[in-house]
Amino acid sequence: MLVHNLRPGGMARFGLGYDDVAAVNPGVVYCSISGFGPDATLPGYDLLVQALSGLMSLTGSPDGPPYRAGVAVVDVMTGLHGATGILAALHHRDVTGEGQHVETNLLSAALSSLVNQTSAYVAGGVVPQRMGNEHLSLYPYEPMATGDGELIVAVGNDRQFRRLAGALGVPELADDPRFASMAARNANRRELRPLLLARLAEKPAQEWFRILTDADIPCGPINDVRQGIELAAGLGLDPVVSTGGVPTVRNPLTLSATPVRHDLAPPALDEHGAEIRAWLRRN
Template sequence: MAAQQPSGPLAGVVVADFSRVLAGPYATMLLADLGAEVIKVEGPGGDDTRGWVPPTRGDVGTYFLAVNRNKRSIALDLKDPSDREVAHALSARADVFIQNFKPGGLARFGLDYDAVRGRNPRTIYCSISGFGAGGGAALPGYDLLVQGMSGLMSLTGAPDGPPFRAGISVFDVMTGLQSVIGILAALHHRDLTGEGQHVETNLLSTALSTLVNQTSAYVAGGVVPTRMGNAHLSLFPYEPLPTGDGELIVVAGNNGQFRRLAEVLGHPEWADDDRFDTVGKRNDNREELRPLLVAALAAKSAQDWFGILTEAGLPCGPINTVQGGVELAERLGLEPVVEVEGVPSVRNPIGLSATPPSYRLPPPALDEHGDEIRRWLAEVPRA
């Protein structure tokens, strides 16, 4: 079907993408970058994010552009019998079927797991939800709700201030990644057994896993973490600190790093001070150590210290804007921006020596490939 045949480790894998907004589309874009043939099924009005503006590029929201390259679009009204028949044919052809409707929401269209498995037992069916298919099935799965309900917002912000959301829909993105992991594992299992299976992910479970040491503090240590601003629960220094001009993120993750930091700042005695000579003591006595560090850092600007500390092999860094982050990646030779037919997007972060990600198609217009996909479905024998 493709004008430019996909290459990569997933070449030949057909993905029927019935997902929308972020978690599912992000997952399917990653699969597409690795060579999968992704067919994006949209309702007659299109994916909601087409209209999530500003900002825009032309008349399309950059939100949509961020997660929909390398896909073909077909618009289907699942309430229409003829369109529903096309959806059934696509589900019978797909190696992977992915959707993020509310649990049970596709059953009335004959597109639930059992129905799709009945058409093709080899299909990997991935369901993404907010709170799982059990007691949380009726809860709407918005990332902001999960940031609040999982505990993340209780950890984000100043100790004496209100809770804050993260600057991105972090659990949508992480659930997309977890979905890709599950799909790849299921594809490997199918290669061994010939059997498809149901992959299920949800934002809340992803959130609790993503909170790693913070959830472990509670489930393993009985400690309920609280907001600490930019401070770390178990390490100090591990936060932005003021300098003579601007803030610099300063990290000493072990005793050796702290000893080097103390030497570079002109106070080697700190490393042998019995208040600061272990990670635990520095953590317990951070309110005594912080003003000492701040006073020493006041001698130079953040940019000066960045050069000096980096030269000494110490982890540190400025607080950039998003523009600054992209420009840093460019200076480091990471080539963060790729362009397909004039539409720029951020490079897939995975590097593969033999089968690297490829960038074949720009994000599609609504139903741009509808006729092409219908012809393809008519030509391909159904499973």
């Protein structure tokens, strides 16, 4: 298996393009990751593709500038797509003995990962716009101010909204025709929002977190990264693992028969260079 993220044609300059490698090793699974596909030699960077794909146009306040995501999400999503393709190709090779060329790129991965937002345009001709922290089709589904800070309230169906209205002490809202269905709440969110905020302002965020959680309503505070790690640890997810004495975030997969192993720490620059070059010379 070979994975690279050079520009299209970059590996061929070294005699290591797919056709070159497959001629020697027909069973090779060869994954090429580029910025914009095999016919474009443009350099690809996460920030650039967040902008070009439309992702940044969806991030930020409606009346403010677009923002990039806080991490290199396009890089991560493209890597996951590449890994999925490699696994499919390895399975095909197990069955047939044939290798193949797997290709993905940052732009295609970004467009695929925009899911309902790209579908809104492709299927409906609707160009999505920034909505801040609001959801396109669910309400309430956003951070909401309480007596001393914000709390995420994520109501995904009518039953949850009825429980929310009861927990807030305004059960009549669930029977109000303006709010009785998700479609109605979406259409009348500007009328509903101040009614919810007025009740939430009466107690601090942590007290509402307890009350709403007890009512089985998805909600939670906005944590920083430290608090996120601490939450995962408190839930028994063991988020931190030591690899070669270096602490890192645990792989999120759990496999019952073949548990994930964390054998090696991330390598230093050229740590395995001599070993890899020797392997290349032998092969």
